[in-house]
Amino acid sequence: MTEYDFPKDLKTMTARELELLSDQIRDFLLEKVSRTGGHLASNLGVVELTIALHKVFDSPEDKILWDVGHQSYVHKILTGRAGDFDRLRKLDGMSGFPKRGESPHDVYDAGHSSDSISVALGIAKAGELKNEKFNIATVIGDGALTGGVAFEALNNAAASGSKMIIIINDNQMSISPNVGGLTQHLGRLRASLGYIDMKKKIRESLSGKGSFGEGIYRSLERTRDLVKYTVFDRNMFENLGFKFYGPIDGHDIEELTDFLEAAKRSEGTVVLHVITKKGKGFKTIEDNPDTYHGIGPFSLETLQPIEGAKNPSYSKVFGDKLMEMAEKDPRIVAVSAAMIDGTGLRDMNKLYPERVFDVGIAEQHGVSFASGMALQGIRPFVAIYSTFLQRAYDEMMLNVCLQNLPVVFCIDRAGNVGADGETHNGQFDLSYLNHMPNLTIMCPSNDRELREMMEYSLKLSAPCAIRYPRGPAEAAEGDFKDIDGSCEIIDKGRDAVIFAVGRSVRSAKEAVGILRQKGIDCGLVNVRFVKPLDMKGLEEAAEGVKLIVTLEDNVVAGGFGQQINGYFTHKENSVKTVNLGWPDEFIRNGKTEELEKIYGLDPESVADRIINEI
Ligand SMILES: Cc1ncc(C[n+]2csc(CCOP(=O)(O)OP(=O)(O)O)c2C)c(N)n1
CATH class of the missing domain: 3.40.50.970 (Thiamin diphosphate (ThDP)-binding fold, Pyr/PP domains)
Structure with a gap:
């Protein structure tokens, strides 16, 4: 080529x-x-x-x-x-x-x-x-x-x-x-016969006549008049x-170039x-266009995707759980803006097609539509990627939060998404959601937390947002502390503590491991609730430390960490606070792990930063 x-x-x-x-x-x-x-x-x-x-x-x-x-x-x-x-x-x-x-x-x-x-x-x-x-x-x-x-x-x-x-x-x-x-x-x-007739007429009139383009244009104009009253009156574009x-x-x-020349x-x-x-x-691919719309690497011989991660994705965990909840609670419905598969709703759509609403690529409408259902006692779960939900900021604010309606936003692909780059990263949602009154914001760090947060959101009867990243869900391990509005103190530390949000909990765990090997006692909190914050729990975890580090898969500007600064630095015994997250930039395409390294968000860089700041 x-x-x-x-x-x-x-x-x-x-x-x-x-x-x-x-x-x-x-x-x-x-x-x-x-x-x-x-x-x-x-x-x-x-x-x-x-x-x-x-x-x-x-x-x-x-x-x-x-x-x-x-x-x-x-x-x-x-x-x-x-x-x-x-x-x-x-x-x-x-x-x-x-x-x-x-x-x-x-x-x-x-x-x-x-x-x-x-x-x-x-x-x-x-x-x-x-x-x-x-x-x-x-x-x-x-x-x-x-x-x-x-x-x-x-x-x-x-x-x-x-x-x-x-x-x-x-x-x-x-x-x-x-x-x-x-x-x-x-x-x-x-299917309109009129148009097909029109094309035939153009083809006929073109044979051997006039200059290229010029002749087509004149023919089109003539034919347009001919069919005007049979077809065009039903055509929204002509009517506009x-x-x-x-x-x-x-x-x-050839046909394309003819029409483009005429146009x-x-x-x-x-x-x-x-x-x-x-x-x-x-x-x-023709037979399965949805599978091949956006696809990872695949075999050239079989055209089948190359085996990926073993753990199910967060989207799948969400979709399966919602299906299970819908079975028990007839009020539950799902709303998707043209992303049934991507958000994990494919199976639920098969089982309950009348309770899964694909509204088209219409995030704004989808949110207001969900608010209408919530007004009538239905419990909508709106599944939209973080980056596309930006479109529906106003509808979330007015149609849902202002009226304190129980709509649950299941925000997929939150944080960095990797290869799709600038336009698709979901790194802004905590910043654009934080200031919405009445909204509870939850960030699961593993599969079980996501499932339990979905159950919790149903009990709340108020607007909720649950944001989770692209890719395989972290498998929950060990004891599970109930989802009840509080944070989870994983470890207390003498020297420092990391308050980590969602996916960042995993990197934070690794960073704490690295620090321990170097003799630094660093605690760790799985924040779980970004709004309202569990200040009591966070204060308890920060007791006696010299440094608080916040770690989130969101831009620092307006994110979780900046709220923590406000609180801990204004206290009588103020604690030094460092915010780690994405900078005030659009992050380019690349693997998330590569980008985290570049921007100092991988476990080694986080540990180094703590050593330097202590
Ligand atoms: C606001 C927004 N919502 C959702 C998407 C995700 N998305 C990417 S392509 C696509 C389908 C586009 O269909 P169409 O315009 O007909 O193009 P085709 O792929 O069929 O050629 C969707 C929903 C998006 N890019 N932007």
Whole structure:
């Protein structure tokens, strides 16, 4: 793949050559992602679309945007980064998402869904203000289109008259099959005979007539009028005021380039409805697009994932426990924002499909929706990744906490997530939750604690957040102290004490072991409750020590530790307090263990820091 000079070479390649290139790209993707892991199925689905975009438009002068950005691998290949795929998602390697710092072809740093139309419209307006001429094309999946912000942008764009192209990449899938009324609407458009007729007419009128693009455009305009009253009146995009063309075969490069050329010549905002197959090219992946949406390293021969950790993930522990609780308590339901599998709800969804609600990629709506159910006596457990819950800050605050409603937020992928990097790290939630009145925040450090905290949250009848990390759950060992609002003093120490939160308890245990070997008596507390804090327990554990160290998988700014400072440094016998956590930065992709070392959060660094501070 490195032998080409892309995107330049695309401009002169013949249709046959481009077809062969598609095959080559698919093999390349399969081989590389089998080693590094990453988003595979979505990228296999957009090979022809990406080729056509880079053939028709002149990036980086023209702007090509990717919503979410998980499907930008082909774009990366076609913009000179094929050689970087061996270090995809690794420390100091290429990101799995578009990054402005990585290439001038990456228009914005994407990662969270549904924002691309807003960004594109902003770019279009800036171009108008500065009197600059360039084309803008944004690719948004049918899944991402379910997010509220995409609707806000469509509403704004429809009235703006700005020149840009919105490409709906409709593969009928979000991570799981797509849901909701919009999906049904797209389904009707896909099946619409009118459009298929229209395409036939265009093809006929094109044979031997007019200049490329110019002729297509005129034909489209004519045909649009012809079918206007039979089809377009039922099309929400046309009704909003956009020009709308589709369905377009997303695996036919010629058809794609024809429509892109036509859209390029149009004034105003054009919506293209492109139909693709997620996982295209490999039957196993086409048949299981959800499994191969985001996948770890896998065998090239069998396409099966390489065996990972033995312990079940926190997501699985959560899903199994909720299913068990739901069996006993008919009030319990689960709410997910398009992440049924990722959050561990797959089995419960099979057993109680009527009690598991996938609201689409709509975190804000999901939280308010849960509040409505809670108003009526239902007990919703809302399972959302920490990074995506950022979207629903206001709804948590007003719809849930203000009214003191018993909604339980099960916050998955809290803290550092590793390979997905900046846009996906869940390192901010303790900071954005800490100040929400009425909210209890719990952080389990092992599987049993998570299960018991879920039971406890049901008893509380008030808003609760339980945050846990990505990956295998730590297996609980030994005696278990009940979850009752207090912290767990694991060890008392003479010299220092570590107050550790959630996943950090494990690193803290190791750090305490290292310190003991060096003759330093360091205590350890498993904080368990970040809000309200068990000050009595924490004070007891800190009695007589010279140093308190707080350790959390969250940014220090506004996190757990800073609350502790306030308390212990204002006491009569104030104790020196050091806060360890992530700095005030976005943390890049890499393995969590590597990043912890770099940022001084691994056991050795924590122990060294304590030795230096004592
Ligand atoms: C706000 C937000 N919530 C959830 C996600 C997780 N997520 C990543 S891709 C994806 C599905 C996107 O579906 P679609 O836009 O149709 O793209 P496809 O993968 O099908 O090509 C989801 C839910 C996200 N990136 N952002």
